[in-house]
Amino acid sequence: MKVTCPSCGLVGKVMFDRLFDASAKVVEIHDLTKAFGKFTAVDSLNLTIFKGEIYGLLGPNGSGKTTIIKMLCGLLRPTAGSAKIFGHPIPYKSIMNQIGYMPQDTAIYLDNTVHENLLFFGGIYGMPKNQLEKKEREMLAFVNLKDWRDSLVSTLSGGMKHRLSLACSLIHEPTLVFLDEPTVGVDPELRATFWGYFESLAQKGITVIITTHYMDEADHCTRVGLLRQGHLIADGRPGELKEKTRTRSLEEAFLFLTGRKQS
Amino acid sequence: MRLRRTLAFSRRALLQFRHDRRTFAFVLIMPLLMILIFGYTFGGDVKGITVEVMNQDAGLTPGSSLLLPDGLFLAKEVTQNLDENVLSLHINTNSEDGRQIVHEGKAWAMIVFPANFTQKFLASIMTPDTIPSPKIEIYLDGSNPTIVAAILKEVTKSVQTTLRELSASLNISEVDMPIAIEQIYAYGGDQTRFIDYFAPGVISFAIMMVTTMITIILFVNERRNGTLQRLLVSPASESEIVVGYALAFAVIGVIQSIVVLVAAILFFGITIVGNIFLALVVILLLAFGHQGLGILLSAGAKNELQAIQFIPLILFPSILLAGLFWPIESIPSYLQPLSYLIPLRYGIDAERSIMLRGWGVGEIWVDIGILVLFAVLTLSASVLLLKRRN
Numbered sequence: 215m216k217v218t219c220p221s222c223g224l225v226g227k228v229m230f231d232r233l234f235d236a237s238a239k240v241v242e243i244h245d246l247t248k249a250f251g252k253f254t255a256v257d258s259l260n261l262t263i264f265k266g267e268i269y270g271l272l273g274p275n276g277s278g279k280t281t282i283i284k285m286l287c288g289l290l291r292p293t294a295g296s297a298k299i300f301g302h303p304i305p306y307k308s309i310m311n312q313i314g315y316m317p318q319d320t321a322i323y324l325d326n327t328v329h330e331n332l333l334f335f336g337g338i339y340g341m342p343k344n345q346l347e348k349k350e351r352e353m354l355a356f357v358n359l360k361d362w363r364d365s366l367v368s369t370l371s372g373g374m375k376h377r378l379s380l381a382c383s384l385i386h387e388p389t390l391v392f393l394d395e396p397t398v399g400v401d402p403e404l405r406a407t408f409w410g411y412f413e414s415l416a417q418k419g420i421t422v423i424i425t426t427h428y429m430d431e432a433d434h435c436t437r438v439g440l441l442r443q444g445h446l447i448a449d450g451r452p453g454e455l456k457e458k459t460r461t462r463s464l465e466e467a468f469l470f471l472t473g474r475k476q477s
Numbered sequence: 478m479r480l481r482r483t484l485a486f487s488r489r490a491l492l493q494f495r496h497d498r499r500t501f502a503f504v505l506i507m508p509l510l511m512i513l514i515f516g517y518t519f520g521g522d523v524k525g526i527t528v529e530v531m532n533q534d535a536g537l538t539p540g541s542s543l544l545l546p547d548g549l550f551l552a553k554e555v556t557q558n559l560d561e562n563v564l565s566l567h568i569n570t571n572s573e574d575g576r577q578i579v580h581e582g583k584a585w586a587m588i589v590f591p592a593n594f595t596q597k598f599l600a601s602i603m604t605p606d607t608i609p610s611p612k613i614e615i616y617l618d619g620s621n622p623t624i625v626a627a628i629l630k631e632v633t634k635s636v637q638t639t640l641r642e643l644s645a646s647l648n649i650s651e652v653d654m655p656i657a658i659e660q661i662y663a664y665g666g667d668q669t670r671f672i673d674y675f676a677p678g679v680i681s682f683a684i685m686m687v688t689t690m691i692t693i694i695l696f697v698n699e700r701r702n703g704t705l706q707r708l709l710v711s712p713a714s715e716s717e718i719v720v721g722y723a724l725a726f727a728v729i730g731v732i733q734s735i736v737v738l739v740a741a742i743l744f745f746g747i748t749i750v751g752n753i754f755l756a757l758v759v760i761l762l763l764a765f766g767h768q769g770l771g772i773l774l775s776a777g778a779k780n781e782l783q784a785i786q787f788i789p790l791i792l793f794p795s796i797l798l799a800g801l802f803w804p805i806e807s808i809p810s811y812l813q814p815l816s817y818l819i820p821l822r823y824g825i826d827a828e829r830s831i832m833l834r835g836w837g838v839g840e841i842w843v844d845i846g847i848l849v850l851f852a853v854l855t856l857s858a859s860v861l862l863l864k865r866r867n
């Protein structure tokens with residue numbers, strides 16, 4: 215089966231051998247705009263993201279990545295424009311159990327143990343006990359926190375908290391995950407594990423939307439959008455963007471596109 | 478509203494309190510300390526008030542009465558019936574004017590029995606219409622109303638006791654006695670002490686402080702740590718969040734009130750005449766209303782430090798205007814209307830009515846109605862606040 219990406223016209227190699235319909239639109243964004251007073255944080259964003267993609271929102275601090283994610287999650291109201299998730303216009307409540315969200319802040323309870331946090335975040339998705347226990351073991355192994363299961367979160371290191379935060383976003387087996395800077399403060403070895411896990415999620419047809427300001431790791435994404443001051447200045451596969459700008463890395467591509475570097 | 482999701486909130490909050498000793502201490506130690514400190518300082522009503530007694534009573538002329546025995550010195554009887562625990566008596570035998578002693582602050586009062594005290598008493602029994610009752614003169618240092626009240630209460634009590642004993646031993650009816658002041662208590666009585674009055678107030682005050690402060694801190698942290706964002710991006714509804722926390726506070730409130738009441742019973746032997754379950758229902762209503770208030774206030778603080786600044790804002794009106802220590806009737810009349818705006822007032826009033834008077838819903842429905850209204854309003858407002866998006 216040959217699938218052409220309707221937004222960029224490319225045929226991605228990862229799309230070939232999938233069992234699911236990779237042309238299914240998961241996120242559709244039309245002219246999405248967010249202004250804080252006179253300041254426009256996100257300006258007329260148009261973007262479509264498909265099932266099973268790992269979409270990377272790339273851009274320096276303050277370029278509007280978090281604002282986009284928050285609007286898509288229903289935490290911020292768009293000033294203009296619209297967006298649909300699984301065909302439901304935002305804000306939605308009916309499909310919330312399909313969504314996983316890892317906020318940029320380490321959003322976990324410091325005065326509870328690792329176990330209690332996982333149990334709670336599974337619990338608010340109404341997961342039955344035995345399924346929750348099984349999933350908890352899997353998550354603890356994935357984020358390498360097995361030995362800290364009964365430790366209070368306030369006693370963990372920054373990186374450990376971050377890992378737990380990721381686990382809390384994934385425990386209920388969402389089909390669409392928004393990860394806001396999931397790799398900040400994570401050591402290189404574990405970062406590789408993370409990307410491996412995200413790729414395995416994508417293989418299962420789960421759509422992963424990741425923000426990062428580390429350009430180097432964006433090569434793991436199936437598609438990236440480069441953001442600058444609230445504008446989407448480029449959108450495509452990492453290889454394609456590098457090719458188009460005749461640069462060797464996404465970082466150089468970004469600088470080229472913002473006119474700060476010649477190729 | 479799904480029960481499983483709602484309970485997940487309650488469960489997590491309760492587990493957090495279990496880990497967080499600081500909060501735990503706040504919940505239990507604060508009300509216990511209050512009841513111990515205030516119970517012991519205010520509670521053990523005034524004792525050992527120094528009082529001079531000047532007894533000039535000459536008794537009866539022998540053989541002057543068939544009714545009263547010759548050796549009767551009524552003033553002596555009254556003096557003997559004064560409670561030596563409350564009044565520390567000094568019998569003044571000098572003829573010099575004892576009033577000087579009160580003036581100098583060496584005694585709070587001077588009780589003077591005139592020379593014709595017993596005689597006048599006899600005369601007033603014989604011809605009650607023409608002869609005025611005998612008089613006890615009390616010369617008082619009125620600078621402390623509590624002490625004045627205690628002295629007057631003691632003297633009245635002792636006169637009553639003396640007359641009762643006398644009527645019993647002489648086999649005459651008490652009705653014929655002059656100065657027969659009878660006190661019949663509708664509720665409580667001579668035995669009601671400050672601590673009995675204070676305990677229902679403390680449990681109301683404690684639940685108010687604990688739920689308001691903990692809710693503010695919990696929700697300030699929910700916002701600041703970003704956990705609230707996660708909750709809002711979940712199938713859990715805003716009302717499930719609010720109800721989930723409310724159930725946790727219900728558990729805390731019941732535990733706290735029971736611990737405080739048990740302590741008050743063990744240490745001070747307070748008696749509760751009313752329905753303890755109704756008392757707990759009022760506690761829960763107070764908890765729910767103040768939880769709602771706490772969520773609303775939490776929107777005004779960015780961090781725990783700012784949240785702490787709400788303490789005086791909540792503490793002072795409650796302590797001063799809600800009738801915790803002294804009756805609302807005793808605060809200046811222009812401030813009294815303000816007390817109607819303080820929900821704690823209705824909680825304290827209801828708890829006192831239940832615990833001291835044994836009243837039920839029929840008598841305190843206004844209090845309960847206002848507390849229900851307060852809880853419904855603040856909780857729905859807090860659900861709306863959580864639903865709000867920028």
Ligand SMILES: Nc1ncnc2c1ncn2[C@@H]1O[C@H](COP(=O)(O)OP(=O)(O)O)[C@@H](O)[C@H]1O
Nearest residue numbers: 250253255273274275276277278279280281282
């Ligand atoms: N609530 C807010 N009020 C005002 N300005 C905001 C608010 N949230 C974000 N901004 C501004 O919007 C811009 C984009 O922020 P953000 O989306 O957090 O960027 P990023 O996640 O890419 O670092 C920044 O300049 C930020 O200061």
Ligand SMILES: [Mg+2]
Nearest residue numbers: 279280281318
């Ligand atoms: Mg950000």
